[in-house]
Amino acid sequence: MDVSSYVLLSHEQALRRQLDVTANNMANTGTVGFKREQPLFHEFIETVREAPIDDAKQISFVLDFGAVHDAAQGAFQATGNPLDVMIDGPGYLNVEAPGGGVAYTRAGFIKLLESGELATSGGQRLLDAQGRAITVPAEQASSLTIAEDGTVMGADGPLGQLAVSGFSSETAVDPRGDGLMNGTNGRFLAAAEVKLKAGGVEASNVQPIVETTKMVEILRAYQTSVGMSDSMNTMRQRAIERLGKVA
Incomplete structure (x- = not known):
């Protein structure tokens, strides 16, 4: 697995965490005193020795840092x-x-x-x-x-x-x-x-419309990430096939 795959994997794990938190917010719409949560993520940067260009030597990963409560007052x-x-x-x-x-x-x-x-x-x-x-x-x-x-x-x-x-x-x-x-x-x-x-x-301070919209956005982002992963796999497969023909 190359670096790009690791980056996409960390992104997809972050999206899964966001989806879990959002789904929990939705499930507690009617829970008295519940405060909606939002996840916190930390950027982890790793520097590699070799890269095609200098800007590509720093690779950014997404790490789960926890969750924080929205302290907004419920009705x-x-x-x-x-x-x-x-x-x-x-x-x-x-x-x-x-x-x-x-x-x-x-x-x-x-x-x-x-x-x-x-x-x-x-x-x-x-x-x-x-x-x-x-x-x-x-x-x-x-x-x-x-x-x-x-x-x-x-x-x-x-x-x-x-x-x-x-x-x-x-x-x-x-x-x-x-x-x-x-x-x-x-x-x-x-x-x-x-x-x-x-x-x-x-009452709970969760707004169902806001959480539903966020859930749709997360699913679309996940689909985009999976699409990018599939495209890279196709590129690798074609490269291997061409190398085989040259050999």
């Missing part, structure tokens, strides 16, 4: 449940991760467990800034509300405050499944920085 989706919240702005709700530790989520479906603790729809307990679960006395469950700054209010006053963490870059946040994220180097947002909207959740 408010009313649910009629006064406990459901949408984070209006940056940040993630802190929840107890399965197996221990802290995970993060933008999916604001909130329910009350039998134990009286606030949790996500998946059953992960919501945490405050001290990493503790927020427990609601049974007699106050019917009058429960969540204020704009995340304060959980009962009939007799505050019961706790939902912790919201922010990150300097979306590259510090990685999906772990079930609407949860792993995050590094986050910080608790002060009450003045937090703005929650109760009575609804944040």
